[in-house]
Amino acid sequence: MSDFFDFDSTRARRARAARHFAHKDTILVLWICGWVALLAGPLFVWVMATPAGWLVMGLAGPLWMMAAWAQDLMHIPPSAEVRKIDDVVDAEVLGSLPREHTPQALASLLTALPSGKFILNRMGLGSNFLAPMSSSSPADTEKVWDEAERIRRELGAPVITGATLTAALIRMMPDVQGYLAQVHIDTDDITAGVAWYKHLNDSIDLRMKPRHDGGIGRDWSFGYTPLLTRFGLNMSQQSIYSTLLHAGVAERDAFIDQISHLLAQGGRSNIALVGGLGAGKTSLVEILAKRLMDGDPALPRSLHYNQIIALDPSTIIASAKGRGDLEQLVQQLCYEAIKAKNTILFLDDAQLFFEDGNGSVNLSNVLLPMLEGGAVKLVMAMDEQRWLRIAQQTPALAQYINRIMVPPASEKETMLLMQDQVLVYEYHANVTYTYQALETTWRLSSRYLGDQVMPGRALKLLESAADFAESGLVTHRSVERAIESTQGIKVGTANTTTERETLMNLEQLIHERMINQTRAVQVVSDALRRARAGVRNVERPVGTFLFLGPTGVGKTELAKSVAAVFFGGEDHLVRLDLNEYVSADDVNRLIADGATDEHSLTAQIARNPFSVVLLDEIEKAHPNVLNTLLQVLDEGILRDINNRQVSFRDAVIIATSNAGADRIREHIEKGEKLEQFEQQFTDELINSNAFRPEFLNRFDEIVLFRPLTPDELMQVIDIILKGVNKNLAAQKVSVQVDEDAKHVLVDAGYDPRLGARPMRRVVQRAVENIVANQMLSGQAGPGSVIHVSAADVQQMLKRQS
C-alpha cells in the first residue's frame, strides 16, 4: 500500500461502487423492480396457487437495498480527517483511480473525465496535451498529489476535483511556462481555472437547492396590489424563473446586506443606488428580490417574502391624461404599496421621475412627502451625475434618501460575475468560452468600452463574442473580433509577417515620405516597435512626443507618416490646432459629447482609438486646456463631458511647437549636432518660461527638428514631384524635371523662416501649371512624358510674379 493513497479504504471502495451503480436511471429501475417483485410474488402465489411466488416477493428486499445504497452513493462527502488523499479526492476521480498509477496514467484518466476536460478545454489546451507531457515515473506521482492538495488548500475547496488534479499535473510539467505562453496563459491562470470550476459548481449547487417560498399562505397577511401589477414589473415573481446566477461575490453581497439592513431598520427606508451605467445596480435589486422570495436566513426576517415591484414610467405617463391625473396615479401606487405592507418599490433610472423631459416627468412634489413620511419602502437607481443634479435641484431629496454608492466592479469581481453569466450565454448560443476569452474581455472592455462601467461593459462584450465563435469555441480572438467589429478598431498584437516587416522597417518607410530628421524618426520608430511588441506601460499612450523646431521642417509630416505607416492611413490622424483653444471654456470643446460635436477630441478618439493625436502649436493653448491634456499624457484617459471614459492608450500623442526655433537654428549654424545641445535647449525652454518643467516631463521624448539644408530641399522636391506624377498617373502622363530646374524651384521655394512649407506652393505654381498648359494645348496626351527645364520654370515663375 502506498503512503499517500489507500486503494482499499471504505471511501475509495464506495467511490468505485458509485461509478457502477450511482446513476439515476439505475436507481429508478431498482426501485420499480422491487415494487414489482413485492406485488407480483403474492399475486403469483394466489393466481398460480404455488408457493414459489414467495421467492419472487423475497427479491424485493435486495432490490430496494441496492436502490437505497446506490442513492446514498450519489453523494460521497470528504472524510472529516485528511490522512491520505483518498480522504479528500472527489468521488468522480477516486472511483476511477487504479491501485498504482503514474502521473501519465492520471493524465489519461483525467482527459476522459468532465472535470479534467473542463480545464483542458477552457484553457485552450486540447485533449492531447496532458498525457504526452506528463511524467511516466511512479516516483513523481506523490509530488503531483502534494501539489493538488496544495491547490485545494489555497482555494479553500472541500475536495480535490479532477480540475484540481489536472492543474497539479500541468504545474508539475517541466518547462511548462513556455507551452502555456503559446496559448496566452501561465500557471497562475491554471489555478484560476480550478477556482472557476469550483465557482461554477457552487453556483449550480446554489441553484439546485430547494426553494423556501413560504408556502400557500405566504401573502395572506399582505394586501392586494392590482394597480402596481398593472403599472409595474414584479421583480420577485420574475426572479423565480430568472436565469440569474450568483454564487457569493463577497463585495456584491455586502451591498445587498447594506440595502436590506436599511430597508429593515424602520423610519425612512428610502435608498438611492448611485453608480455608473453597467455597475450592476439593477442586478443587485434582482438578487435581493430573489433572496427575499427565498426567505434567505441571512436577510432580516421582517423583509422575508417582501416583493419588489419596479415601476414603469412609460406606462404610468402614457396612461395619465394630464399632470394632475399623473400625480394622483403615482400617489395611489404609493398608497397601495404602503397598504400592502410587503411591497418595496423600485425606480430604475429614477431620474425619469424627478426631471421633466422626453419620457420623464418631475414628480418630486408627490414623491417627496412620501419619502419624508418614510411609510413607503423605496429603492431607486441612477448614475452619479444625475444624482448630483437632482440633489441640487431638490435638496430635500438628498436629505430623505440613504445613498449607497455602487462603484464599478473590480477585476476579481468582474471575472466571477462573468464566470456566472457565461453559463447562460453558453446555453443560449451553444458555445464554450475559454478562460482567455474572459481575461481578454476584461482587458479590452475596460479599455475600449467607455459608455458603461464594469461589470456591465465586460458582460456586454462577452455576450457579443459568442457571435464570433470558431468551431463552437469562444477564444480571446473571438473577443478581439467582437470588439473590432463593434468598435471599428484594431486590437490584435503584431502577428502577421507583413506587419512585422513594417515594424522592422519603420524608419525606411517613414523616410519614403519625409527627408532626414533621422533622430526624430528613430525615436518615434523605437517607441512604436516597443508598443506593438507589448513592451510598454499599457496604462499610458503608445508614445508621447514633443516635437520642437522651426516651421516647415517635417514635424507635421512625421505625424502624418506615423498615422499612415503605423495605423494604416492618414485618416488615423486627429489634428488639433491649439491656437484655437486659447480660452478656459475651450476645454468643453475638447471633451464635448460626440452626439453634439463629432469633432471633439474625445469623440474622435472614442471612434478611432488607434490614432495619432497631433496637438499643433501647443504653447498657444490655455493653461486649463494644457492641464486637461496633461491627464491624457499621464494616464492615457480623458473623461468626456458626460463623464464617460475615453482611452488614449492606443494613441500616439504628438505635440508640436515652434518655441525656441531660432535657438535651434543658431546652434545648427554653429555646426553643433542636435544630440549636443538637446539638454541645454530644454533647460533654456524651462528658464525662459516657455514650458513648465512638469509639462515637459510628461513626454516620453522631446524631439528636436533641425532646419532643412538646400540639399535636403532638393529631396523634398523629389517627393513632391513623386506626388504630382501619382496624380497624373490616371491621365497616363508623367513629368520629368531637370536637375537645374529643381535648383530653380529650391531657390524660389526656400525660406529660412518657413522651411519647406513654401516649396509645395512653388511646385504647384511652376510645374503643375506647365503640365496643365501642355495638356490643354494638346502638346501632351496619354503616354506623354513632359520634360520641364530650368527655363520653363523660370518663365512660369516670372509670369506668375
Added chain:
Amino acid sequence: MMLLATLTWWYTTGWAGLAGRIGHRVDRVMESFSVTLLLGSLFDPFRQIDAGRTTGGSFDAQLQAFGNRLFSRLFGAVVRTLFILIGIFVAMLTAMVGLLQLLVWPFVPFLPLAGIVLAVTGVRL
C-alpha cells in the same frame, strides 16, 4: 464482503439517513402550508382588506371601520387556523408514513429469508 458492508451501512448510516429525509419531508409539508408564517400572523387582517386606520370622521364611520377591521382579522384567523390544522394533519400523516418506513427498514434485508421460509412451508393465499 460487499454484503457485510451493505448490511453495516443499512443499519447505521442508511437508517439514520432515512430518518433525516423523513424529517425534511415533514418540514417541507409544514412550509408548503405556511404553518409557521400563519401562526405568526394569526390575527392579522386577511389580505389587509379594510385594514387601514381611520383618523377623524364621524363616530359612526369610525365604528364601521373598527367593525370592518375586526371582521377582517376574525376571517383571517378562521382561514389561517383551518390551513394550520390541515397542514399539521398532512405533516402528521407524512410523519406516520415515515415512521412506518423506519419500522419496516430493519426488516427489508430479511425479505428474501421470509420468501424462502414461506415458499418452503408452502403457504398459499
